[in-house]
Amino acid sequence: MSVTVTPLQALPIEQLRQRTSTKWRTYPEDVLPLFVAETDFLPAPTVTAALTRAIELGDTGYTPPDPGIRDAYVGFADRRFGWTVDPARIRTTCDVMMGVVELLRQVTEPGARVIVTPPVYPPFYDCIPEAGAVVERVPLRDTGTAWELDLEGIEAALGAGARAVLLCNPHNPTGTAHSRESLAALAELVEAHGAVVISDEIHAPLVNRGVVFTPFLDASPAAARVGYAVASASKAFNTAGLKCALMVTADDATTAVVRALPAEVEWRTGLFGALAAVAAFSPESDAWLDAQLAALDENRVLLAALLAEHVPGARYRIPDAGFLAWIDVSALGWGDNPAAKILREAKVALHFGPHFGEEGKGHVRLNFGCSPEVLREAIVRLGALASS
Structure with missing residues (x-):
């Protein structure tokens, strides 16, 4: 019997911008950061509890x-x-x-x-x-x-x-x-x-x-x-x-x-x-992981629909695993390293395709471990660039 899992909700972007990790400190606030493989969810409650307990005990040795x-x-x-x-x-x-x-x-x-x-x-x-x-x-x-x-x-x-x-x-x-x-x-x-x-x-x-x-x-x-x-x-x-x-x-x-x-x-x-x-x-974290997987499953499908609507020249194959999308935008004429143009003109930070090897020319890697709203805004920006 299948069990319905409620997808995990990503944090609001205003709260995320208070983070000090690479994802949120590499670029200015007008850039949507979808490059490095960090996600926008709160940690599993079990993880938060374990780390909180360690801090309370001074367990930092x-x-x-x-x-x-x-x-x-x-x-x-x-x-x-x-x-x-x-x-x-x-x-x-x-x-x-x-x-x-x-x-x-x-x-x-x-x-x-x-x-x-x-x-x-x-x-x-x-x-x-x-x-x-x-x-x-x-x-x-x-x-x-x-x-x-x-x-x-x-x-x-x-x-x-x-x-x-x-x-x-x-x-x-x-x-x-x-x-x-x-x-x-x-x-x-x-x-x-x-x-x-x-x-x-x-x-x-x-x-x-x-x-x-x-x-x-x-x-x-x-x-x-x-x-x-x-x-x-x-x-x-x-x-x-x-x-x-x-x-x-x-x-x-x-x-x-x-x-x-x-x-x-x-x-x-x-x-x-x-x-x-x-x-x-631990088994106690399984429900949280399943909820995150449900959110990522929705986003990977949403991304396909958004690209088809706003960037029809892009080619994207829904991945088997993870929260990273490998997208071929070579047909759009944005050069061997299109993420540079996207960052400069659309204010969306994606991972540089050529860093993954020669096969990455004309490609970008996008992190969809975020809210649907952030994902939609990013692809709308790409669409505006493609039609400009």
Whole structure:
């Protein structure tokens, strides 16, 4: 029996402008900020209560060896993904990209090539060199109705010596939830070439209704053997500033690699991040997460209607997951980096498409984790620019 969920309501923009985070302090007040991946909702009540209690107690010291996040994530993964995780195979760190860098340092030699699948989250292009490795681009394939991994291209890159795949699952910016079949096929290729997969699964809790998220480590026995997952509550629960991520494994060999990481990697976990994550991953937060997903589901559909009405030259494919929209506006003649013109002339801040790779030319990324009113105003402004 289906249950009706009341969508979460975003805060009024006047209240949001009192925030001091990047989203609200990068541009002047006449700009609508829909660029960085922060949402406009109040935190889950469980998270607010946990952080409030910590402040009341002066509980602002160092993060303990086991703040409870391992067991909390195990329960969350079981409830939301149907995935059984061994808590002994979880270790924490500061954030997802730090976890990726530290893992890459362990599993690749200096100068090794690491496959990315553009258009992809811009920090991927920075964290690989930070770890001493080199970016190898194998773009996603556009089938005309969806994006998918180019398994033939990945196999060729592995055959030419690439040693790792840095996977985005679900994918940012396209919102693609990779299928179990494609992930299992990827794992077979990677294992055959003696390489590894590091899967960034930060958007995993945000899959839309009717969409199945497959954790990479759960895709197949081969995936469990070759994979590392890095996850966090920070995107789904808007806690990026609190600093906590999890590195998860499913095999003795990969677990040994994570356990061998320097103690300082785990010390970088923020106490508030850990406390917030324990609360976020608890069953008591499920109703709030479902309400947020209902709001995002309405917005992703609303965005399609708004673009069709006001910017008919734009091409947008409704994402499987997340609150980010990948929009092709190349037909409008706004140049390779249209977000610059949109910011300058329409006063709407979107993420710069070319930052996601060559495939991002003529594209923008829009954050629809906001109120319908803000989303509507942003697209009306784009429409006015398109018709000017």
